[in-house]
Every structure is written in structure tokens, then in C-alpha cells.
Amino acid sequence: MKRWLTLPTLCWCVFAIGLYGLLQLLIEIGVISVVWQITLANIGINVILAVSLNLILGISGQFSLGHAAFMGIGAYAGGIVLKMLPGYTGMLLGALAGLLISALAALVIAVPTLRLRGDYLAIATLGFGEIIRIIINNMKITNGAAGLSNIPAVANLTVIYFTIVLTLIIVCNFKNSAPGRACISIKEDEIASEAMGIPTTRYKVIAFVLGAMLASLAGVLYASSFYVIKPTYFAFAQSINILVIVVFGGMGSMTGSVVAALVLGVINYLLQSLPNERMIVYAVAIILIMVFRPKGLMGNFELSFARLKSLQDIKALPALWKDKILAVLARLKNKRQKEDA
Amino acid sequence: MSILEIRQLTKNFGGIAAVVDVDMVVEKGDLVGLIGPNGAGKTTLFNLITGVYAPTSGEIVFTPYNKAILLSGKKPWWITRQGFARTFQNIRLFKELSVLDNVRIAMHKDIKYGVFSSILRLPAYYKEEDRVFTKALELLDIVGLKEKQAELAKNLPYGQQRRLEIARALATDPTVLFLDEPAAGMNPQETADLTRLIGELRQRFGLTIILIEHDMSLVMNLCERIYVLDYGRLIAKGSPDEIKNNQKVIEAYLGEEV
CATH class of the missing domain: 1.20.5 (Single alpha-helices involved in coiled-coils or other helix-helix interfaces)
Structure with missing residues (x-):
């Protein structure tokens, strides 16, 4: 018997495909306008970014302020390859290049910095994020500060949707396994974790590299959804945006990251006509969350069908x-x- | 044959000598007590042996089989993998995780699947998870926490948290078990239960146990040999009876006669 073919997994499949069908239906009958589709694409990309940062911040407890840089690596790798080779092949190759480069960059960053703790790690990752942005700013192939434009738009909502599903499967499978538990134990108590025989540095690096790779996927999708990319898009401010989603949703809760990306995305969209007031509402929303739900919207909660053992349960x-x-x-x-x- | 040998171990924190020239020889299967007044350096000695601190000088040699392994200066996780396990004086459980997860995390060293198998859910994942689950439940059963497996560690009463720490240490499959004040904060009944449990565990797993304890009923009942530390120095060693009547030990605890 295939062990993964259980009722909860089936429920998830039905859920994922059903949600996709609903989305397509709403687009077909015109409930979701073109503007909303763009907003949804943006939200979808933010979901991937937030989930990937949550892997680093919420699961292994490492405070990274340079996450946008990995998105930038993916966006540029995707953009450059796509411009040479428009179409799905180009996007796949671009994604592959992005994954490789961001994994390498993350490894180079992680090995020295993940020995640091707390604030020091935050500052170090912030610095490395800026370094990557400045490198992109000064390279010829990336077209410097002007950025890349006219990137073929290959990604659509379907591609983004299934990348989200893939990301969630990867991160949740990781979370519910021995390596994932090792990472969580580091967040809980690093000294105890090490005393239980867990090579803490190794697992911090694994979580960091995996998170960086997933962020680069979001970057590829970004480049091929919005035509234009510039180095300034992937600066410190974007890292903070991702961080806000993770904290808003609840560190360690993937459900929280998805919900928070949706809520903040919708707030953002509804207030588009009031660009100044938008920042105030945004700030107030975050303060309210911190006051009333200090562990984030969802806390540790994770949407799960694991309690369902048989059809009777449903x-x-x-x-x-x-x-x-x-x-x-x-x-x-x-x-x-x-x-x- | 001695399983653990400590030679001239010294640790200085700045100008403070926390452990000075400590020599210790532990035989396989021994149950050794480490006692001393507060601030004598007992926990520091534990931290040196388990790698939390690197010693200023001296050597720690571990001989589980025939081959000697030098432990001083190695990382804690590496030392644990050689067969050392410990509990902490101020309980250090993974508080936000379930009782079961606390034990499963400690079984990390003998899990035979990696990141890829866990993400792709290869057969190795299921096989190992089943094995780990069964073994974790067995360990919880031994310390009497099987019914509490789904409970968060922070919600357990104090005595059970101490037991869970022992179960977690056992999950690393140790040869030598270090218990740092296992009976601290327990009432006499709990202490008696714990004394019995430690004896049972030693028999069942063939453990060598080294424990720090202030509760003399536990130490004198359980330990065959006792080392006494004071101001970082070893002032006495011997059987419980010898220690009880040792002049230096009495002075360390009660002060010198005027």
C-alpha cells in the first residue's frame, strides 16, 4: 500500500484542486476582474516568499533580514533566461538557474553568519542582502540600475497557484520530519538541542538554503508576471514586507503566512487610491495584531486534516x-x- | 576497565577558577555521585564533560569499547553522538513541543533518512518514522508518561518534566548518563520513585550514571562512589560511608571548627 495515500492527503488534494477550480470559475464568469487577477498574482508571490521566510524564521528560529535578495537572484536569473528563451522552457531553465545561484549564495552567506545569534544575525543578513543588491546594480548582464524590462510574461495564475502548492508541500513535509523537528528544536532551545546530538549549525544552514531557494522561485514568478524588474525592488524594504507577513500570520504557522499574505494583500489593494493613508492603516493593523495576538494571527495553528481517520469522521x-x-x-x-x- | 577518565581538568572564567585540576576515573556500570556546596563547580564540570564549555586545560577520555576517544574541546552534539547524554539543572525541555516530539528529537542521531527523503516522502521516511514512534513510546512508557504523549511539555507538572528530561536523554541511546540534580524540587515520595527509576534504568540499559544531587537520601541510597567538589577542587572521593565521615567534607558543608 502506498503510505502517503491517506485520507488527509486526499482531503488536501480535493481542497487544492477545488480551490483552483473555484478560482478559474470566478475568472471565467468575470467576478475576478483583470485588476484583481494582478493583485492575486502579487499575493500568490507573497505567499511563496512568506512561507519560505517562515521556514527560516518560524521553524528554525533564525532572524533573516535579507530575504528579498534571494528573490532578486531568482527574478534576475528568470528574467535574463526568459529574455533569451521566451516560453515555458525558458522559465523552467531560469528557475533552475535561480535555484542554483540562490542556493550557492545562501550557502556562502549561511556558513559564516549562522554562527551568530539574534540581533547580530539580523544585521549580518541585512548586510549580505545589500551586497547582493549592489552586485546586481553593477553587473552588465543585469543592465545595472535601469533593470530589465520587456520580460516575456509567461507566468499566469495557474503557474503561480501550483508553485504555491509545491512550496507548501515541500515546507510542510520538511516541517513534519526528523530534519524539520531538529530545526524546531533549535528555535526552542539551542543548547538543549545540541546536547541531544543535533548538529545545530548544519540544520540552520539547511533551513536557510531551502528557504532561499524557494524565495528565488517567487522571484522567477515575479519577473515573468510583471515585465519589469529593478534592483531597488529587492532592497531592504521588500525584506521587511515579507517579514511583516510572517510575523502578522504567526511565526511557524504556514497557514498563518498564507492567510496574512491574503489579508495584507487585500488591504493593500483596497487602499490603493489612498497611497498615504495606506501606510497608516498598514501600521495600525500590525500594531493591533501585536497588541491582541502577540503570536500572530494564527499563532502556532496549522490547518490540518490529520484528525480525519475514516469517511465517518467527515x-x-x-x-x-x-x-x-x-x-x-x-x-x-x-x-x-x-x-x- | 575505566569508561571515562578525566585528567587534570581545569576551567577558568576570567580570574575565577571554576574547576581546578580535577581527576576522575569512572568504571563501566558505575553509579557515581557528585556532591558539593553551592558554587562548587559541579555543573561546570558537567558542562565541560558534555562540551558546553571547552576546558582551559586537561583531558577527557572516553573509552566505550576498546578504543579511546578524546572528548575535550569537541562540540556538544558530537560528544552526545559518542554516547553521552545529560539532563539539565534548570529543566531545558522543548517547551512548546509535545512530549512525544521532545523524545523523537533526541533520537535524531540514528535516523536514517535525510532532507530529500522527508520532502519527497520516500519509503525510508515512513519506515524510520514508524520505528522512531514505537521506540519513543517505549521510552515514555518506562518513565510513566505514555498517556501524556500529546501534551505540550510546558503543561506537565514539575516532577513529570524531570522524568521527560530523563526519557529524552535516554532517547539519544547513551552509554553514560549525566543527571544534573534530578530530584531538585521533588517531594520525598517523588524522590523515592525517582531513586527506584534510576536504579531500574541502570539495570535495563546497562548505563553508567553520574549524577549531581543535593538530596542526600538519594545520593547515599543510590551511589556506590561519591566525589566531593569544593571551590572547584576535588576534596574527597570514596564510598558513601567514607564520605559521611570525611573530615574535609564535613568542613566544606558545615564550616571549620573554631
Whole structure:
């Protein structure tokens, strides 16, 4: 028997394909306009970026402020290859080049800096992010500060959607395995982790490199969705944007990263006509999250079908939800009665 | 044959000599107690042996079989992989993780699949996960925490957290087990249970155990040989009875006669 063919996995497949079908349907009947499609593409790319940073920050607990640089590497690798070779082959080759270069860059950065802790690591990764941006700024093949334009638009929502699915599968499979647990233990308590025989530096490097590679995938998608890329797009500010999504959604929760990217993306879109007020609303949203949910929107919560063991369980779900809702209502009622008394 | 030999081990923190010229020989299967007043350097000695600190001078040699391994100056994870495991004086569990995960993480060294197998969910992943799961439950059963496997470590009562730390240390498949104040904060009943548990574990896994403890009922009941540290120096060693009547030890604990 194939061990991965379980009910939860099937549920996920149905969920992923169903969501994709719904998306396509809404586009077909015109509910999702072209502008919304662009917004969704942007949100999708942010989801990949946030999930990849969450792997570094939320799972292995390493504070990286240079994540946009890896996106930049992917974007430029994708852009350059795509301009030479338009089409899906070009995008695949570009993605491959981006993966390779970002993995190498991440390795070079990780080995010396991941010995640092906390603030020092943040500063070091920030510096390395800037170094990569400046290198891109001064290379001929990247067309310097002017950036690349007229990149063939190959990526569409379908490509982005399935890259998100792929990213989530990779990161969640990693999280629920021995190497993933080793990374989580480093975040929890590095000294205890090392005392339990886990080579901490090695696992920090693995998480960092994997996160950087996934970020470069997002970069490739970015380049082939938005025609134009410039070095300034991949500066410190973009790293902060990604960081905000991860913190907003909850460190360590992939569900949180997806939801946060969606929520912040929609807020961003709705306030597009008010560019100045937008930053205020954005800031207020983050402050509210920090005050009321310091562990992020989702905390440690992860959407999971693992509790479903058989088909009976699915049938029992509506009743279960009903019970839960009733319990919450009863609790609220109790509280109100207590307050009245 | 001696399994662990410490020669002239010294550790200075700036001007403070925390451990000075300590010599220790531990035989295979021994149950050794390490006692001394507060600040005597007991935990520092543990940290030196398990690699948290690098010694200023001296050697630590571990001979699990016939081949001697030099441990001084090596990384903690490497030392653990040679067959050392420890618990911590101030409990250091992975608090936000489940009891089961705490044990599974410690079994890392003998997991035979890597990042690729875990991402692609190759057969090796399932095979190893099953094995790890079964073994982790066995260990939890031994320390009496099998029913609590899904509980977060931080939600366990204090005594059970101490037991979980022992289970986690055992999960690394050690030859020598270091327990840093395993009975700290326990009531007499819990201490008695723990004393029995340590004895059982030693029999069952053929362990050599070295423990730091202030609770003399545990030390005197359990340990065959006791080392006494004071101000970083070894002031006495011997059987419980010898230690009880040793003039230097009494002075270290109660002060000199005027």
C-alpha cells in the first residue's frame, strides 16, 4: 500500500484542486476582474516568499533580514533566461538557474553568519542582502540600475497557484520530519538541542538554503508576471514586507503566512487610491495584531486534516462544528450573565 | 576497565577558577555521585564533560569499547553522538513541543533518512518514522508518561518534566548518563520513585550514571562512589560511608571548627 495515500492527503488534494477550480470559475464568469487577477498574482508571490521566510524564521528560529535578495537572484536569473528563451522552457531553465545561484549564495552567506545569534544575525543578513543588491546594480548582464524590462510574461495564475502548492508541500513535509523537528528544536532551545546530538549549525544552514531557494522561485514568478524588474525592488524594504507577513500570520504557522499574505494583500489593494493613508492603516493593523495576538494571527495553528481517520469522521464534521459553535455561544452567554451579576 | 577518565581538568572564567585540576576515573556500570556546596563547580564540570564549555586545560577520555576517544574541546552534539547524554539543572525541555516530539528529537542521531527523503516522502521516511514512534513510546512508557504523549511539555507538572528530561536523554541511546540534580524540587515520595527509576534504568540499559544531587537520601541510597567538589577542587572521593565521615567534607558543608 502506498503510505502517503491517506485520507488527509486526499482531503488536501480535493481542497487544492477545488480551490483552483473555484478560482478559474470566478475568472471565467468575470467576478475576478483583470485588476484583481494582478493583485492575486502579487499575493500568490507573497505567499511563496512568506512561507519560505517562515521556514527560516518560524521553524528554525533564525532572524533573516535579507530575504528579498534571494528573490532578486531568482527574478534576475528568470528574467535574463526568459529574455533569451521566451516560453515555458525558458522559465523552467531560469528557475533552475535561480535555484542554483540562490542556493550557492545562501550557502556562502549561511556558513559564516549562522554562527551568530539574534540581533547580530539580523544585521549580518541585512548586510549580505545589500551586497547582493549592489552586485546586481553593477553587473552588465543585469543592465545595472535601469533593470530589465520587456520580460516575456509567461507566468499566469495557474503557474503561480501550483508553485504555491509545491512550496507548501515541500515546507510542510520538511516541517513534519526528523530534519524539520531538529530545526524546531533549535528555535526552542539551542543548547538543549545540541546536547541531544543535533548538529545545530548544519540544520540552520539547511533551513536557510531551502528557504532561499524557494524565495528565488517567487522571484522567477515575479519577473515573468510583471515585465519589469529593478534592483531597488529587492532592497531592504521588500525584506521587511515579507517579514511583516510572517510575523502578522504567526511565526511557524504556514497557514498563518498564507492567510496574512491574503489579508495584507487585500488591504493593500483596497487602499490603493489612498497611497498615504495606506501606510497608516498598514501600521495600525500590525500594531493591533501585536497588541491582541502577540503570536500572530494564527499563532502556532496549522490547518490540518490529520484528525480525519475514516469517511465517518467527515460525515461527523458538521455536527462537530455545530457543537463547537454552540460551546462558544454558551461560554459567551455565561460571561455576559456573570458580567450582569 | 575505566569508561571515562578525566585528567587534570581545569576551567577558568576570567580570574575565577571554576574547576581546578580535577581527576576522575569512572568504571563501566558505575553509579557515581557528585556532591558539593553551592558554587562548587559541579555543573561546570558537567558542562565541560558534555562540551558546553571547552576546558582551559586537561583531558577527557572516553573509552566505550576498546578504543579511546578524546572528548575535550569537541562540540556538544558530537560528544552526545559518542554516547553521552545529560539532563539539565534548570529543566531545558522543548517547551512548546509535545512530549512525544521532545523524545523523537533526541533520537535524531540514528535516523536514517535525510532532507530529500522527508520532502519527497520516500519509503525510508515512513519506515524510520514508524520505528522512531514505537521506540519513543517505549521510552515514555518506562518513565510513566505514555498517556501524556500529546501534551505540550510546558503543561506537565514539575516532577513529570524531570522524568521527560530523563526519557529524552535516554532517547539519544547513551552509554553514560549525566543527571544534573534530578530530584531538585521533588517531594520525598517523588524522590523515592525517582531513586527506584534510576536504579531500574541502570539495570535495563546497562548505563553508567553520574549524577549531581543535593538530596542526600538519594545520593547515599543510590551511589556506590561519591566525589566531593569544593571551590572547584576535588576534596574527597570514596564510598558513601567514607564520605559521611570525611573530615574535609564535613568542613566544606558545615564550616571549620573554631
